[in-house]
Amino acid sequence: MDKMFIQEMQQKLEEERQSLTKELNTISSPDVGDHVPGERSANFPNYGDDALNEDSESPAEVSDYSVNVSVTGTLESQLNAVNAALKRIEDNAYGMCTNCGKEIASERLRANPSAETCMDCAKAHA
Ligand SMILES: [Zn+2]
Structure with missing residues (x-):
């Protein structure tokens, strides 16, 4: 694999990680009640539409919650x-199909930098 190409993919992946993390933070929180590290739970929205009963779960809250989940x-x-994919870059295994070990075509990686398998294996799988 070309070093420049891997650097380019690494940058893409890091940008993608940032935007995914940001999105996740808006709809979910780290799952503190759970013992699996890194697991997140969706936020339960509270629109405060019922002043008399703050604990009420309005239909809008429930349906948005299921979307969040x-x-x-x-x-x-x-x-x-x-x-x-970032871990595979660290391990010098990036761009190799995790199924057959062949190099993944650079066009495929460009379109999907976190691709784990080559076109042939992806097709065979589908
Ligand atoms: Zn393969």
């Missing part, structure tokens, strides 16, 4: 993929 899950798995 599903978006948190998606963002988390994207973030995990980005972190795994």
Whole structure:
């Protein structure tokens, strides 16, 4: 793998990690009640629309919460993929298919810097 290319991908991945983390922070919080480090739980919105009963869960809050839960899950798995790719850069294993060990085409990595498998394996998997 070309060193310049890897540097370029590393930069992309770091930018992606920042924006994913920022997005996650707006809809979820680190899951302190859980013993799995790094796990996050979706925020439960409180719009304070019921002054008489602050603990009420309005339908809007409940439905936004379920959106937060599903978006948190998606963002988390994207973030995990980005972190795994950055780890592979550290380990000098970046750009190698985790399935067959062949080099992943640079066009594929450019389109998706956290890709773990080559085109052939991705196709075989799908
Ligand atoms: Zn492969």
